[in-house]
Structures are given as C-alpha cells and as structure tokens.
Amino acid sequence: MTKKDKIVLFTQVGLVAALLLIPGVIGFSLKYDIKAACNSTFRTLTAIYPFFIVYFTNFYVLCPKLLERKRYGLFLVANIGVIALANVQIFFTDFSNVDEKYRWGIWIGIAFFFVFNLCIAALATGIRSIMRINEMKKKLKEEQQKNTEAELSWLKNQLNPHFLFNTLNNISGLIQINPDAAQDSIAKLSDLLRYTLYESNRKYVSVREEIEFMQNYIDLMKLRCGPNTTVETSFHVQDTSMQMVPLLFVSLIENAFKHGVSSNKPSFVRIRMSNKGRELIFTCQNSNYPKDDKNRSGSGIGIENMKRRLELLYKDSYNFKQTLEKEIYQIQIYITCPS
Template sequence: MYKNKTITVISHVLVWLTLFCLPYLLSSGEEQEMNRVIAHFWIPLFFSAIIFYFNFFVLVDRYLFPKKTVQFILLNIIIIAFFLFLKEYIEDNYFQYILKKRRANTERTEPPFKIAMYIQLLSYLAPLFFSVALKSTKRWVKTETERKEAANFKLKSELQHLHYQLQPHFFFNSLNNIYSLVDISPDQAKSSIHSLSKLMRYMLYETNLEVVPLSKEIDFLKKYIDLMKLRVSDKTTVSYSFPIKETGIQIAPLLFISLIENAFKHGVSATKPSTIDINMTCDDATVLFSVENHNFPKKTDDKSGSGIGLQNLEKRLELLYSDKFNFKTILKDDRFLVTLEVETN
C-alpha cells in the first residue's frame, strides 16, 4: 500500500512538472518571455491544479457521489468564475507590460474577449472532468475489489458450511453401519469403531485445507470401503481400483466419499447378489472417478440417511471447480453408473 501511494505521488508530480514545462517544449528555439509564460500558462495551470485536487479530494466525495449534483455544479461554477476573473485581474494589475505590447502590436489580431473567456472556461473544465473521471474510476475499482472480496468470503463460508455439513452426515451413516454389526459380530463392530476413529481423524484434522494430495484422499477412500465391506454379506462383491503411483495431484478433500456411500446405500441387497465396482484413473491433472453398482430402489418408508450427500457434492463442485468438472449419472435396467471427471489445474 505504501509503495502504491509513493508511485501515485511521483506520477502526479511528474505530470504537473511536464505541464509546467510544456510551453518551453512546444516553443523550443523561440524567444521566451517569462512574464508571458507566467501570465498565460503557469497561472492558469496553477488554477487548474487547484480545481483538480479540490474536486478530487473534497467536492466529488462530498457532493457528487452522495448525489448532491446541483450543489456540486454550483460550487464549480463559482470556483471557475472566480479563477477566470482573478486571472484577468492579475493580468490587468501585474502584467501591464504584456497588455501594452499586445495593444502596440497592431498587426496581430487578438481573439474577442468572449472567445478568450470561452477558451479559458474550457481549460478549467478539463481538470474538473478529469478529476471526476479519475475519482469515479478509483471508486469503481475499490467497489469491484470489495465485491470480489465479499464474493470470495461468501464462497469460503459456503464451502465451510458444506464441509461441516458433510462430517456429521458421514459420521451418522457410519455409526448406523456399525450399529448393525453389534449383535451380529461384536468383534467386527469393535474393529469398525477403530477404523472409524482413523477416518474421523482424517476428516477433522486434514481436510480443513483447500486441497489435499490425491494419495491421501485415496487412502481415506480405501479405508472407508474396507470398513463398509464388513457389513455386507457374501452376496455382495466389492472391487476397487485406484492409481498406485504418486500422481502429485492436489484435489479438494472429500469429493468422492458421497458417491461411495450412495453405492453402499442403494447397491446392496440382503437377499440378492450385487456388485459394486469403484474405479479411479488419472490423466495429467484430470481425475476420472466412476462407481457402478446394482440398483435397489429405496423404499418410501425407509428414512435412513438424509440424502444430503449428493446434493452437497454437486454444490461443492459448482463452487470449487465451476466449468472444470463433468458429473453424470446413468440408470439402466438394474445398474446405476455415476462418473465424475475433475480438472484440477
């Protein structure tokens, strides 16, 4: 911020120095009259600087932006009129030599007084309009920056809300699965609780970052699948395939867990054979994840789970990856296929 202010001050100084030197630059090699330069260039330029900075620092903020347009225009009319008459007064009283020489030079045709005043008026309107334009641009940039910061804060807040929403949902479903094992196999229930504690540790302490290594996410998914396999019968076959080598890909945490949860919720039957096939491949920075399973529609009176997982996933994908993802679901006969492709770069 300090550096930007310094650059701004230096820029203003250079601009005004250039303007003050402009008469010399435009009439290089010609005879210069200091009094004429002062009267016709430096004094009007000094007044222009006052108009510019008075509007830039005071009038635009106090009157124009609060929509007190009439007061803003009247004040500028008074200021410009004052400087117009002040310039004429200074020339008449302190630069008489120029006036005498002007009258003595009969060959030179001077513009009428009204035209001269009109030209001076335009010269004072220029810094006025420039100050308004510069101040408006500065305000727009500030407003746009604040808007983007607010949108970014809203995005982070919404993502955090979805993240916290997912954790109890995951925990609730996992506890339901373990509860079903307590009477059937107490040893498996104990093992499941131990596995769940590891999964929850990952969710609580390692998923607060915007992105995590894909290898950690894969390890989490494998542990969850192994935990879920404990509660299914021999009639269900679960297979999965993940990249073995380190990919170096960083990805938002907990993107795929809802798809696997959904497969175990709707793809398993206690009486019929069923399969769940989970597959993940990587191509450069693109991750392709698919889950295919049998489809056993949930009964209307079955209130287990909240159905929040897939809704949560779609919202997170829209917020995090916008147009960099492709999410599809296909239901054909008794098979359900879901694919998720994410570009992580």
C-alpha cells in the first residue's frame, strides 16, 4: 500500500468514526448519560453500517477487480448482491415487526434504502475513478517526461558530432590556405569541444557563457571566409547571467556560413543578440547562395533539430520567424529565459 493509499484509507476511517461519534456526543450532551450515548451510537451504527459495507466493498474490491477490468455486467450484478446482503438484517427485522397492513410502507423504505445504497456505490465508484484518472495522468506525464528527455538526449548526441564534423572540415580547408591560422583554430576548437562535452550536459547555461562560445565559433568560421565576405556580430544583452539552453543557436550560425558565403560573390553574415527584460532575441541574417533547391538556407538536419529542441524545451515560451527575400535570408528567435 502506497503512502497515498494509506492517506485515503485513514481519511475514510476518520470520517466513519466521526459519523459514529457525533450521535453519541449529542446524546451525552443532552442527558449527560453514558448509556444513552452508547445507545445512540449503536443505533446509528445499526442504521448506517450497510452504507459503509457498500462503500468500502465498491472502493477496494468491486472497482479494482471488476470495473477497472471492464467487466461492467458483473460489476452491476455484484453491486446489487452486496446491497442486498448488507441490508438483509434490516429488511427481515423491520418486516417481521410490522403489522401486515402497514408492510407496504416497508417496501417503500426498502426501495429508498436500495436507491440510497446505489448512490453510495456511485460515490465510491466516482472517487475511485477520479483517483485512478489522476494516477494515470501522473504516469502519462512521467512517461512523456522520460520520452522528452530521451529525445533531447538524442538530438544533443546528433548535434555534437554534426558540429565537430563541420568544424573539422573548416580546419581541414584552412590548413592548405593558412597553416598558422589553422594552428590557432585548433586551440579554439579545443575550447569549443570542452564546452560541448561538459557544459552542454547542463540543462541551462548563462547567456554570457553561450555568447562566449558563439563568438569563438564565429571566429573559427571566419578564418575560412575570403575577403569578399563581411561578418558582423553584435551581442548586447543587459543581463548576461540569465539562463538559456546551451548550443541552441549553433545550427543557425553554421547554416548562415554554409549557405550565406560564396567563394566568388559578395557575401555577408550578420548575427545579433539582444534582450527585452527576460526575453532573449537572436537574429541571424545572411546572403543566400543555394547550390540547388534542396540545399538552401533554412534546410538541413541542424535546423530541424533546433526547432524540435525549441518545441520540447521552451514550449509556449518561444517564437520562431524565418524570411527569405530576394537573396537575403533571416531567422529571428524569441525565447523567454527562466526566472
């Protein structure tokens, strides 16, 4: 028996005890007679014990054994049987002590008792059903939480190799162009990997930590860009101690450099972050040079994973906007930082 079940049982027993003691207390207070109080309590017990039999039998036996197993017909028959057995003593006692010409009144009383017992059975069934529904909701919520955590873990596990693969590609290309810069970028990569391996395991990190990570990542991406590419960053957040999900915008930055930078055309990448109170605003804007219709800004597994993480972690506390006008692609994300 769980702690919750014990509380329910003790509450029910307490109510029964209170109902039995009230008549005795009243009888004693009126006559100051212990015998009268005991008689009042006994009469009350005799009158109402069938109701408690019906209630507790339904609550602890019929509902879990029959109703919750969808054996509705047997549940109804069993209830009628329990009501009949619980009231059989009252029926025979009252019926035998009443003159034959007044026994029609007993039949009316029996009908009343039967209906009242049905109400008691319905009450027990209702309370038991509400408790079961609440228990099922709790289990469902726990299961959904487990599924959410498992999916987030899967998304994060996809993000880290994806990030590492793209960064190593950048360094590989940079080694041929500028070996000294490649050496510096390896040191920065070490810091970035340390962040992704350790800090990203936390549910939230400070905005300050995330900005530092993004700036290092952008610097690493810039090393591969030619002179025809302009990269602008602006991080103006008043309270950088606010908490946010780690590595949330990495996919957007990677997407901007992947699709926004051309080797022979003027290109730009603009990344900004600001805040209004506890609302964080991230804007990423880039020129758009897709290789084909399937390879354009806003496509790819990284963006889809980021959207899914937003849905799971921020639920109704975020807003995602993306626009593509002529050759300019822009994404804006509004998230409410937890207090």
